Amino acid sequence: DSGVTQTPKHLITATGQRVTLRCSPRSGDLSVYWYQQSLDQGLQFLIQYYNGEERAKGNILERFSAQQFPDLHSELNLSSLELGDSALYFCASSPHTTVGYTFGSGTRLTVV
Amino acid sequence: AQTVTQSQPEMSVQEAETVTLSCTYDTSESNYYLFWYKQPPSRQMILVIRQEAYKQQNATENRFSVNFQKAAKSFSLKISDSQLGDTAMYFCALGRQGGSEKLVFGKGTKLTVNP
Numbered sequence: 001d002s003g004v005t006q007t008p009k010h011l012i013t014a015t016g017q018r019v020t021l022r023c024s025p026r027s028g029d030l031s032v033y034w035y036q037q038s039l040d041q042g043l044q045f046l047i048q049y050y051n052g053e054e055r056a057k058g059n060i061l062e063r064f065s066a067q068q069f070p071d072l073h074s075e076l077n078l079s080s081l082e083l084g085d086s087a088l089y090f091c092a093s094s095p096h097t098t099v100g101y102t103f104g105s106g107t108r109l110t111v112v
Numbered sequence: 113a114q115t116v117t118q119s120q121p122e123m124s125v126q127e128a129e130t131v132t133l134s135c136t137y138d139t140s141e142s143n144y145y146l147f148w149y150k151q152p153p154s155r156q157m158i159l160v161i162r163q164e165a166y167k168q169q170n171a172t173e174n175r176f177s178v179n180f181q182k183a184a185k186s187f188s189l190k191i192s193d194s195q196l197g198d199t200a201m202y203f204c205a206l207g208r209q210g211g212s213e214k215l216v217f218g219k220g221t222k223l224t225v226n227p
Contacts, residue, residue: 002156031213043203043217056214088155094213100147101215103157 003027006091006104014112018079021107023091025072031055031094032074033101034066038087049074081111114139116206118218125194126226132179133189133221135204143209146180146187151220152200160202163187194225 003026013019025032034046045058049068060066063081068074078085088108092101115138125131137146148160163171163180170178175195179188191198201222205215 033214042219045214045216048214058214090157092157100145100159100162100207101157102159103149105154105156108155 002102002104004091004093004102004104006089006107008107009105010108010110012110012112013081015081015083017081017111018077019081019109021076021078021089021091021109023074023076023093023104025074025091025093026102029093029095029102030072032068032072033092033094034060034074034076035090035092036087037090037106043090046076078109083111085109086111114141114144114206114208114216116204116216116218118202118204118221120221121219122222122224124224124226125191127194127196129194130190130192131194131223133191133202133204133223135187135189135218137185137187137204137206139185139206139208141208145207145209146178147205147207147215148176148178148187148189149203149205149217150198150200151203152197157203161189191223196225196227199223199225 005024030051033048036044046060048056066076088106090106091104117136144165146163150158161173175192177190201220203220204218207215
């Protein structure tokens with residue numbers, strides 16, 4: 001157990017639907033990062049939150065949004081889902097960048 | 113922009129032998145960090161080793177060591193005494209110290225350890 005908890009582990013949904021992925025960071029970590037891993041794109045940075053505030057944004061689609069709550073857990077919302085959104089979505093947390101991330105086990109999203 | 117390149121999509125090694133995975137990177141930053149992550153079939157991402165760019169000494173963690181060549185922007189991972197449990201995807205990653213703290217990942221090298 002890495003200490004970073006992601007739920008659900010697996011999610012199957014239809015095109016056009018909306019889903020919410022949840023992440024609880026490791027105790028004491030203030031930063032949460034979301035990454036998308038698809039077969040042909042490797043790990044793509046989506047967004048980072050630090051202590052409730054958006055800190056950095058990557059190639060995140062407008063259909064996707066995220067937030068970090070006062071208890072530091074984060075949610076990634078994916079809407080108007082398309083087949084191409086099928087991927088493994090990772091959450092990671094860190095106290096600061098110098099020690100490297102701790103990753104959660106990921107959410108496998110399948111859009112059918 | 114920062115980039116990370118892993119030129120070996122797949123590699124294989126016999127159990128107990130040594131293997132080296134290559135990684136090159138590009139950054140205009142003077143202070144940065146480099147990482148190797150392992151992703152076994154379970155899909156969990158596991159930090160293997162990290163290197164601070166300001167340190168000349170190569171990092172070592174048990175059977176894992178790096179060869180950090182700053183001028184050449186090269187950061188290879190050496191796995192000694194390979195074990196079956198080392199079979200995994202290995203990702204090289206680059207992080208900038210300060211500012212945005214995202215990591216940029218290479219596309220990975222799939223390593224298979226054969227018995």
